[in-house]
Amino acid sequence: MPPEPLTPDRILEATEDVLRRFGPAKATVVDVARALGVSHGSVYRHFPSKAALREAVTERWLDQSHAALSQIARAAGPTPQRLRDWLAALFAAKRAKAGGDPELFATYMVLAGESSEVVDRHIDTVVGQLAQIIEEGVGKGELSLPADTEPAVTARAVWDATCRFHDPAYATDWGDESIHPAFDAVCALVLRGLGG
Amino acid sequence: MPPEPLTPDRILEATEDVLRRFGPAKATVVDVARALGVSHGSVYRHFPSKAALREAVTERWLDQSHAALSQIARAAGPTPQRLRDWLAALFAAKRAKAGGDPELFATYMVLAGESSEVVDRHIDTVVGQLAQIIEEGVGKGELSLPADTEPAVTARAVWDATCRFHDPAYATDWGDESIHPAFDAVCALVLRGLGG
Numbered sequence: 001m002p003p004e005p006l007t008p009d010r011i012l013e014a015t016e017d018v019l020r021r022f023g024p025a026k027a028t029v030v031d032v033a034r035a036l037g038v039s040h041g042s043v044y045r046h047f048p049s050k051a052a053l054r055e056a057v058t059e060r061w062l063d064q065s066h067a068a069l070s071q072i073a074r075a076a077g078p079t080p081q082r083l084r085d086w087l088a089a090l091f092a093a094k095r096a097k098a099g100g101d102p103e104l105f106a107t108y109m110v111l112a113g114e115s116s117e118v119v120d121r122h123i124d125t126v127v128g129q130l131a132q133i134i135e136e137g138v139g140k141g142e143l144s145l146p147a148d149t150e151p152a153v154t155a156r157a158v159w160d161a162t163c164r165f166h167d168p169a170y171a172t173d174w175g176d177e178s179i180h181p182a183f184d185a186v187c188a189l190v191l192r193g194l195g196g
Numbered sequence: 197m198p199p200e201p202l203t204p205d206r207i208l209e210a211t212e213d214v215l216r217r218f219g220p221a222k223a224t225v226v227d228v229a230r231a232l233g234v235s236h237g238s239v240y241r242h243f244p245s246k247a248a249l250r251e252a253v254t255e256r257w258l259d260q261s262h263a264a265l266s267q268i269a270r271a272a273g274p275t276p277q278r279l280r281d282w283l284a285a286l287f288a289a290k291r292a293k294a295g296g297d298p299e300l301f302a303t304y305m306v307l308a309g310e311s312s313e314v315v316d317r318h319i320d321t322v323v324g325q326l327a328q329i330i331e332e333g334v335g336k337g338e339l340s341l342p343a344d345t346e347p348a349v350t351a352r353a354v355w356d357a358t359c360r361f362h363d364p365a366y367a368t369d370w371g372d373e374s375i376h377p378a379f380d381a382v383c384a385l386v387l388r389g390l391g392g
Contacts, residue, residue: 073331146384157381161357171367187343193389 025112058111062122065093073129079137080196091165098171131155144195220306258318261289269325275333276392287361294367327351342389
């Protein structure tokens with residue numbers, strides 16, 4: 001059987017494994033190459049530096065939730081419910097990541113702290129999805145904007161207003177039962193603020 | 197001149213000085229007593245342990261903003277504007293603390309992390325002020341609650357929805373100019389969510 005081709009995806013998966021095993025402080029490109037049975041030069045052909053590799057694996061991790069959220073953003077049906085579903089899906093995805101594998105979550109928190117550009121790009125993408133739902137809702141007369149604002153500004157306000165339910169800084173609260181009524185109360189307030 | 201009597205307030209002021217000079221890891225009750233020119237036994241007569249002293253100084257620091265906020269909460273005039281003023285005053289007080297003396301702010305962040313009960317009590321007090329404004333607004337027909345909620349629940353939702361503008365976890369954002377339009381957009385959304 002010929003060896004599997006060395007794709008960026010295989011390298012990123014191996015990188016996640018290595019990060020999980022050695023932690024973010026100790027994991028090196030040589031560890032990743034060894035895990036794949038290739039030379040570190042082969043890894044560098046795909047990712048020119050350790051920093052580039054760490055950024056790419058962070059981006060991949062952050063983007064895992066995009067596809068599912070984007071599907072909700074583009075779904076049919078009333079936009080107020082869709083906005084709520086989207087916020088609930090985001091919160092569920094974050095809770096699952098933080099609670100399912102807390103050590104890997106902590107590792108990615110360290111990595112995200114190193115790559116603010118990657119994180120900003122990720123936030124722009126998801127806030128863009130929010131703006132898309134809001135804009136559609138305004139167009140259909142199901143939602144309305146606070147006076148003198150634009151969908152993009154209001155989308156960012158919705159993002160900021162719900163930060164307790166997606167910002168990893170609050171991950172320790174997410175296992176507590178009281179987080180669910182708190183989420184419902186903020187959603188109700190925000191949706192009402194959008195006339196929904 | 198007789199020596200100044202040793203009051204809890206004098207001890208707490210000296211404790212803040214000592215914390216500022218030595219940092220939260222090194223500051224001891226003996227340092228505080230030395231700064232006051234008294235025995236450590238005299239300090240222990242007011243605060244039975246180092247932990248009790250640290251909690252008291254944390255509470256004093258957190259409560260510094262209460263008086264001003266409470267005055268706004270009880271002021272005359274339309275409640276929507278008052279709610280906005282209250283949120284703006286809270287944000288301004290936090291920004292001043294974080295930006296004015298970042299080292300002392302960091303010190304108090306360490307202390308607050310040790311005293312979750314003190315922090316919870318502080319949050320209960322300020323969220324209580326929010327609930328008071330909201331309740332008054334509902335009574336006067338100036339504000340209204342999302343369906344099936346109570347003023348206390350909605351007050352907590354307003355607190356959660358504005359966390360980017362009072363939670364020290366976001367202190368690094370507060371020096372950026374873009375924080376002000378972000379604050380305005382969240383306030384507009386929240387006030388509209390309260391029918392204000």
